[in-house]
Structure formats: structure tokens, C-alpha cells
Amino acid sequence: MTSTSGVVRRLVGVYHADGGLRGELAYLVGKVRGTASCALCDVTHHGLGRKREWRDLLPELGVPVELVHLNERTPAVRSASEGRTPVCWR
Secondary structure (H helix, E strand, C coil): CECCCCCECCEEEECCCCCHHHHHHHHHHHHHHCCCCCHHHHHHEECCEECHHHHHHHHHHCCCEEEECHHHCCHHHHHHHCCCCCEEEC
8 A cells, every 4th residue: 555655555466376274275175276376475475485585575665565355355356356366466
């Protein structure tokens, strides 16, 4: 989100997948079958955990980063990201 001065106050990344056990399993099965992909997942995760490179980068960004799944978006994030996931939105 940005303030009226155009300063970035936070970043919101939206994964191209639903969260929760069912959503995570559906994504995993789709990934293995080659029918699901999410570039943001590829950047932030390796296997079941976060990549060390991603964790190391976060403090360097200087703004809070929130990562959400499709089914976890607020109305404002949903409006800004609908049909354009994965996405990082400021």
C-alpha cells in the first residue's frame, strides 16, 4: 500500500493458490502433475519451508511484507489482484 506521497509502506504478495491444508495439497498435486504453478511460491519456498535467501532478503527491503493466498485476501487486495496472481502489490 502507498501513502498519498507515493512512499511504499508495505508489500503484499499473493500466491496463485489457496491456503489451508486442502489448498496446499491441491497445489502440491498440481505442481507434481504439471498443472499448477506459482512464481511467487518458487521465489519464497523450497519444499515445505521458506528459502533462506528469501528470509535473508526481508530485512533488507525496509518495509513489511505480507504473503497471502487467494482465499486469504482482504477485499482491497482482492480488487487489486483479481486475475493477476501471483502478484506483489504495494
